[in-house]
Amino acid sequence: MGFEVIGADSHTRARLGRLSTAHGAVETPVFMVVGTQGGVKGLGPRELVETRSQVILGNAYHLMLRPGREVMEAAGGLHRFMGWDGPILTDSGGFQVFSLAKLRKMTDEGCLFNSHIDGHEFFLGPRESMQMQRAIGSDIAMVFDECLPYPCERDRAEKSVEQTIRWARMSKEEPHAEGQQVFGIVQGGVYDDLRRHCAEELVKIGFDGYAVGGVSVGEPEECMYRAVDASVPFLPEERPRYVMGLGVMHQMAECVARGVDMFDCVIPTRLARHGTAITRRGNVAIKAAKWAFDQGPVEEGCSCQCCRSFTRSYVRHLLNAGEMLGLRLLSIHNVHRLNEFMAEMRQAIAGGYFGEWKEKTTKETTQNE
Amino acid sequence: MGFEVIGADSHTRARLGRLSTAHGAVETPVFMVVGTQGGVKGLGPRELVETRSQVILGNAYHLMLRPGREVMEAAGGLHRFMGWDGPILTDSGGFQVFSLAKLRKMTDEGCLFNSHIDGHEFFLGPRESMQMQRAIGSDIAMVFDECLPYPCERDRAEKSVEQTIRWARMSKEEPHAEGQQVFGIVQGGVYDDLRRHCAEELVKIGFDGYAVGGVSVGEPEECMYRAVDASVPFLPEERPRYVMGLGVMHQMAECVARGVDMFDCVIPTRLARHGTAITRRGNVAIKAAKWAFDQGPVEEGCSCQCCRSFTRSYVRHLLNAGEMLGLRLLSIHNVHRLNEFMAEMRQAIAGGYFGEWKEKTTKETTQNE
Numbered sequence: 001m002g003f004e005v006i007g008a009d010s011h012t013r014a015r016l017g018r019l020s021t022a023h024g025a026v027e028t029p030v031f032m033v034v035g036t037q038g039g040v041k042g043l044g045p046r047e048l049v050e051t052r053s054q055v056i057l058g059n060a061y062h063l064m065l066r067p068g069r070e071v072m073e074a075a076g077g078l079h080r081f082m083g084w085d086g087p088i089l090t091d092s093g094g095f096q097v098f099s100l101a102k103l104r105k106m107t108d109e110g111c112l113f114n115s116h117i118d119g120h121e122f123f124l125g126p127r128e129s130m131q132m133q134r135a136i137g138s139d140i141a142m143v144f145d146e147c148l149p150y151p152c153e154r155d156r157a158e159k160s161v162e163q164t165i166r167w168a169r170m171s172k173e174e175p176h177a178e179g180q181q182v183f184g185i186v187q188g189g190v191y192d193d194l195r196r197h198c199a200e201e202l203v204k205i206g207f208d209g210y211a212v213g214g215v216s217v218g219e220p221e222e223c224m225y226r227a228v229d230a231s232v233p234f235l236p237e238e239r240p241r242y243v244m245g246l247g248v249m250h251q252m253a254e255c256v257a258r259g260v261d262m263f264d265c266v267i268p269t270r271l272a273r274h275g276t277a278i279t280r281r282g283n284v285a286i287k288a289a290k291w292a293f294d295q296g297p298v299e300e301g302c303s304c305q306c307c308r309s310f311t312r313s314y315v316r317h318l319l320n321a322g323e324m325l326g327l328r329l330l331s332i333h334n335v336h337r338l339n340e341f342m343a344e345m346r347q348a349i350a351g352g353y354f355g356e357w358k359e360k361t362t363k364e365t366t367q368n369e
Numbered sequence: 370m371g372f373e374v375i376g377a378d379s380h381t382r383a384r385l386g387r388l389s390t391a392h393g394a395v396e397t398p399v400f401m402v403v404g405t406q407g408g409v410k411g412l413g414p415r416e417l418v419e420t421r422s423q424v425i426l427g428n429a430y431h432l433m434l435r436p437g438r439e440v441m442e443a444a445g446g447l448h449r450f451m452g453w454d455g456p457i458l459t460d461s462g463g464f465q466v467f468s469l470a471k472l473r474k475m476t477d478e479g480c481l482f483n484s485h486i487d488g489h490e491f492f493l494g495p496r497e498s499m500q501m502q503r504a505i506g507s508d509i510a511m512v513f514d515e516c517l518p519y520p521c522e523r524d525r526a527e528k529s530v531e532q533t534i535r536w537a538r539m540s541k542e543e544p545h546a547e548g549q550q551v552f553g554i555v556q557g558g559v560y561d562d563l564r565r566h567c568a569e570e571l572v573k574i575g576f577d578g579y580a581v582g583g584v585s586v587g588e589p590e591e592c593m594y595r596a597v598d599a600s601v602p603f604l605p606e607e608r609p610r611y612v613m614g615l616g617v618m619h620q621m622a623e624c625v626a627r628g629v630d631m632f633d634c635v636i637p638t639r640l641a642r643h644g645t646a647i648t649r650r651g652n653v654a655i656k657a658a659k660w661a662f663d664q665g666p667v668e669e670g671c672s673c674q675c676c677r678s679f680t681r682s683y684v685r686h687l688l689n690a691g692e693m694l695g696l697r698l699l700s701i702h703n704v705h706r707l708n709e710f711m712a713e714m715r716q717a718i719a720g721g722y723f724g725e726w727k728e729k730t731t732k733e734t735t736q737n738e
Binding site (some may be wrong): 037038039040041042043044045062067070071074075081082083091138181211268292293305309311314316317318320321323324325327328329 | 406407408409410411412413414435436439440443444450451452625659662664674678679680682683685686687689691692694695696697698
């Protein structure tokens with residue numbers, strides 16, 4: 001288990017890697033599909049395999065609230081619960097406590113909050129999060145962190161980074177599931193020196209991998225790349241790097257060029273819910289009237305289950321009629337598209353043409369974004 | 370093409386049949402799954418095959434409103450539109466005009482109404498319905514009929530039956546899709562003589578099969594069986610008989626004992642939406658708290674995709690969390706259960722033990738209903 005760099009681009013920081021976990025190996029750069037509550041918008045394990053999904057994301061916050069730790073323990077963990085025997089990564093719930101829940105009180109031990117579901121009171125800190133992630137049995141657990149909003153004052157960011165570092169240490173010290181890797185999360189907002197400081201402190205504690213957190217929270221695209229540039233150089237080469245919450249194609253390519261290996265985002269299923277297909281020629285609004293009679297697939301040349309069997313006309317009709325099959329088919333396409341995109345990216349790095357590939361696909365994929 | 374009786378029970382009117390259509394043969398008695406708008410609650414063609422679904426139901430009313438006849442024609446019919454190359458039966462829309470739409474005016478030619486979707490004005494009568502069903506290209510088209518509510522005065526029922534007979538004749542005279550069979554629909558409410566009269570008149574016109582309509586519209590169970598008993602004896606032995614809108618297991622068994630061959634109902638997907646599993650031991654509320662920790666399948670011994678791979682605990686969690694995968698898995702189970710039930714019924718008829726089987730399964734399946 002662990003991470004191996006197996007190739008690198010000679011002009012950028014882009015690299016090919018293999019992350020070995022207790023449930024199989026992951027080829028990086030990788031996009032990870034989000035199944036927050038143990039379900040990926042109508043996609044079962046079979047569809048996850050067919051869309052070439054390598055890693056599924058779960059969330060300690062959501063699963064603690066519902067179905068709860070005891071149910072997860074009774075099932076013997078999330079792999080058995082959801083019938084997925086590939087790798088699972090779980091987020092710690094830090095982000096959700098600050099974005100979804102009604103935060104009541106924050107101490108050095110964690111956060112007291114009211115559930116966004118029913119107002120029920122919970123406490124989540126590094127101990128509780130790691131305990132929950134142990135019950136989930138994820139292959140990769142994330143440390144409990146404080147996720148800063150954007151924008152954020154320097155003063156608050158400084159204090160928050162110290163809290164994140166303390167919580168990272170506490171998270172590391174908690175017992176983990178057998179074979180479970182633990183990743184640290186670099187915070188620091190838009191302050192380069194805080195990012196560096198956080199990265200260096202986390203490396204001193206020592207983790208199996210490192211994430212850049214607090215990006216894709218509403219900041220301009222340049223700030224996002226800057227946060228990555230302020231963090232990655234201070235992280236060890238031999239460990240995987242993960243930018244959390246990012247799933248836009250050209251942004252992932254930019255981050256890979258900056259040395260990032262892993263991504264996750266709800267974007268493929270969220271866009272599907274809005275009737276939007278992700279294609280190599282940009283986003284396409286499949287619900288638009290112009291597709292009413294269209295007998296072509298959602299994306300020409302795509303080999304996903306949706307594009308192999310159904311027309312734009314049919315998928316559009318299902319979406320307009322509120323038939324859940326439409327959402328499911330479009331989710332299948334979108335997840336498959338991002339996974340194919342990453343596979344192409346890996347080929348480009350291996351083939352030594354990552355730079356040209358990035359330029360070309362960025363032009364193509366941003367056409368309608 | 371046509372219907373062949375290939376076996377019969379010696380104590381009841383139950384019979385085994387084979388209905389040949391332009392898209393393959395159907396073993397009867399059969400339950401037909403409802404995909405009103407060209408989609409079956411998250412189940413694609415693959416899941417329909419896996420749940421042993423033989424025939425899919427479409428609806429001329431819904432498909433006329435959305436996506437419309439022109440889209441259906443552009444697709445080359447519903448089979449290609451939804452990627453299902455098995456048999457399709459379409460209802461004429463008669464029932465929907467009277468139950469869903471805002472009826473504005475009824476003439477001898479049909480009904481002027483406002484769409485239940487957006488209030489848009491449409492006209493649907495025997496001509497328009499057959500034209501729509503021709504565009505859909507269903508293997509079996511139903512005549513356009515007037516569906517009476519329950520209860521209904523004798524006077525109104527009399528007039529309505531004459532209208533239904535006239536419309537049946539007009540439906541027959543319209544051009545049909547190549548290889549498309551047309552079924553008549555016996556109406557007459559709770560009035561035995563009207564049922565008989567309607568049946569006899571329809572037989573004079575001559576159809577490929579006959580349905581008993583206007584049942585399962587809120588009347589007591591006895592009235593339903595009585596309507597069947599008042600209709601079936603006057604229908605030809607060599608034609609299939611279909612009770613519309615029925616999908617409760619013991620009720621289907623009772624109707625088969627009365628000589629019925631075909632059924633359809635939204636019940637498997639509707640119950641799934643309410644978190645209820647159909648099992649051979651009756652209905653089970655999977656959302657109930659008592660299943661929170663349960664590691665067994667939704668139904669012990671069931672071979673469906675849901676029961677083979679997932680626990681009650683997981684399906685319950687998905688349903689409670691509003692994850693559409695839960696609804697999809699439970700729909701798969703429920704559709705599979707009804708199809709298995711009919712397969713067992715066919716075996717019982719073939720094996721000469723239909724009577725005992727019916728008694729036993731009625732006891733079992735009504736436990737929690």
